[in-house]
Amino acid sequence: MRLPPKGRARRPRWLGWALVLGLAAVAAGLGMYLSFRPQTARLGRLRAFRSDPAAHADWSIRAGDRCGEAPFLFPTDGLVGFLWGDSFRPGRRHQGLDIFGPDRLGETRVLAAYDGYLTRLPDWRSAVIVRIPDDPLHPGRQIWTYYTHMADALGSSFIDAAFPPGSTEVFVRAGTRLGYQGNYSADPMNPVGMHLHFSIVLDDGRGKFRNELEFANTLDPSPYLGFQVEASQAGDAPAVCPPTQTNVARPGGGG
DSSP: OOOOOOOOOOOOHHHHHHHHHHHHHHHHHHHHHHHHHHHHHHHHHHHHHHHOGGGGGGGEEOTTOEETTOSSOOOBSEEEEEOBTOOSBTTBOOOSEEEEOSSOTTTSEEEOSSSEEEEOOTTOSSOEEEEESSOSSSTTOOEEEEEEOOBOTTOOBOBOTTSOTTOOSEEEOTTOEEEEOBOOOSOTTSOOOSBEEEEEEEBOSSSSBOOTTSGGGEEOSHHHHTSOOBHHHHTTSOOOOOGGGEEOOOTTTTO
C-alpha cells in the first residue's frame, strides 16, 4: 500500500481568519486604550481637585492671567479638566476646554478672553459668543470665542445682566466679566458638573459662526492661551502655564 507523500499539515482556513481578526481586535483595543488613557488620568485628577481645590491650587489657572506673550487671557478660574480633542466615546472629540472652578455654583467668574463683539441669542440661557474680527494669530481671519454652562440646572442664568437674551454685537474688552460658572445642560434631571466650556469657533465665511458641536469647526486653543491643551499632545500632567511664564492679572481686573 502506498503512503501519502510527506509534507506539512494544512492549517484550517478558519484558523487564519481567526488569527487576523484577533490581531485586529488587539490593535483596536490598543488604539482605544491610548485614546482614553489620558482622559482617564484627567478624570482622576478632576475628582481629586473637586474634593479639595485648595490642596491642588497648582493645577489651576486663574481668570485674567496670561501665559507669556499669548494673545488670550485665561477665561476663568479652575482646573482645565478636559482638553480640546479628548475622546469621550468613539467617533466624538471634544471641541473645546472644560474648566472646573473651585467655588460654589454661580460664584466662579467668567471673563472675556479677548476684545470682541458679544452676541447672546434670544433662547440662550447659559451661553454667549464673542466675534473677534481679526484673529491675533492669523490676521485677516475672523474667529469666535464661545462660553457656555453659565446657568443653574433649571436654566436660571448666571450671565451678567449687561448681556440679556437677544444681545447683539455688544463690544467687550478682554477681562470683561461675562458671568459665572454653572451646571446647565438643558436637562434639569441630568445637570453637568459645574464648569465653563470654552471653545474657539471658525467663521463660516459669511460673517456667522459655524456649528460649535462639530469638532472640525473649532480650533486648538493652545497657541491662543500659551500652553498645551491639545489632548494628544498634553500627556497626563495638569494643563497649566509654567509659573515662570504666567503674567498675573492686576487686582480688580475683569470686574
